[in-house]
Amino acid sequence: MTYTPRTCPxxxxxxxxxxxxxxxxxxxxxxxxxxxxxxxxxxxxxxINQLAEAGEDERHPEIELIFDEYLEENEWQ
Incomplete structure (x- = not known):
């Protein structure tokens, strides 16, 4: 992520x-x-439901693949 200053730093x-x-x-x-x-x-x-209920996030290896597809379906770039 690129950060830019709001004022002259x-x-x-x-x-x-x-x-x-x-x-x-x-x-x-x-x-x-x-x-x-x-x-x-x-x-x-x-x-996958058990992993999500256990508190795993979108970076968990098993969830990540599904989440990537979900992002594509929602045209996230």
Missing amino acids: GPGDLWQPSWQEEKREEEYEKLVEKFFEEYIPRYCDER
Whole structure:
């Protein structure tokens, strides 16, 4: 992720994401939430449901493949 300063940075200033990057992050988080709340219970097998209920996220190897397909279906780039 590329970070750009909101103001001219000085020593010790933190870099902030641009408003576009913040918006993109919000959209991604909404997709993740929808994936776990709607998609997994409806379309995935019992093993994936158990992993999700156990607190595994979209980076778990078994969930990641399904999540990547989900992102493609939702035209995430």
